[in-house]
Amino acid sequence: MKIALLGYGKMGKVIENIALERGHQIVLRKGSSDSFDGLLQADVAIDFSVPNSAVSHISECLNHNIPVISGTTGWLENYSDMVNLCQEKNGSFIYGSNFSLGVNIFFELNDYLAKMMKNLSDYNVSMEEIHHTQKLDAPSGTAISLAEGIIKNTDYKNWTLDDASTNEIYIDAKRIENIPGTHSVFYDSKVDQIEIKHTAHSREGFALGSVIAAEWLIGKKGVFTMKDVLGI
Template sequence: MKIALLGYGKMGKVIERIALERGHEIVLRKGSQDSFDGLENADVAIDFSVPSSAVLNISTCFNSGVPVICGTTGWLEHYDEMVALCNEKNESFIYGSNFSLGVNIFFELNEYLAKMMANLKQYNVSMEEIHHTQKLDAPSGTAISLANGIIKNTSYENWTLDDAKGHEIHIEAKRIENIPGTHSIFYDSNVDQIEIKHTAHSREGFALGAVVAAEWIIGKKGVFTMKDVLFSENRE
């Protein structure tokens, strides 16, 4: 499989190493100032760039007939626009706020717990996310996905970084050096607390998930999620 890497920072370099270990070829390594030369040779593009580059990267790929795996967060106001372009060009697309296989299991656990807690009004839910100091957006895309999973299954209506009011979920976003990513969800009552937590030990899990998603999407058309990849019978 020939891969175009859109974004060649720390994450891009880890993806490159894992892709090469799995027998793939890198045909484009694009930093923020580089051209798209070589994209025409790619079977798939993996975008871990920055919010200001994501829309151009994704649209260029679709217009060039290249499917996209995108793990860049902070650009989702344009998500529907990119989905429409994907469908117009009969291409394939997976956006994930987090490509770690463990985190995607955590997403499912989060929704299951939210359904169980939905009618237990004595519990208030809150969240905490911790990332490295280079992370540009807050809260993280993963935290937003987790919050939306709770909102979908409960009477909560929104999330906030400020003090929660009414049907809001408070998210505390912390930035600490050398923390790949930790997400915790708390259900607090007067008598106890229930907590579920995912801790990433390195970027390896995110990178492996992105490469696995790239392998999975070859030959498919449409817009998918990591849930499709995670529960597919042909996933390695």
């Protein structure tokens, strides 16, 4: 499989190493100032760039019929535009707030726990996410996905980084050196606390998941998620 890497920072380099180990070829390594030369040789593109580049990267791929995986977060106000473009071009697109296989299992646990807690009014939910200081968006896309999972399954209406009202989920977003990503969900009552937590030890889990998603996407048409890739 020939892969175009859109974004060649720390994550791009880890993805490159894993892709090469799995027998794939890198035909484009696009940094912030590089062109798209080589994109048309690719079987698939993997975008781990920055929020203000994601839309142009995804659009370029879809306009040239290149299947594209995006793990860049912080641009989702334009997500529906990319879905529409993918459908218009009969393209192939996966966005994931987190491609780690473990995190996607964690998403399912979060949904299940939220359903169990829905009618237990003595418990209030809150979240904490911790990432390295180079992460540009806050809260993380993963934290937003977790909050949306809770909102979907309970009477909570929104999430916030500020003081939370009764129907809001407070997210405490922290930036600390050398933390790949830690996410915790807390249900607190006067008598106890329930916590579920995922801790990433390195970037390799995110990178491996994105390569697996790219392998899965080849030959398919449409807009997909990691739930499709993992069959969950």
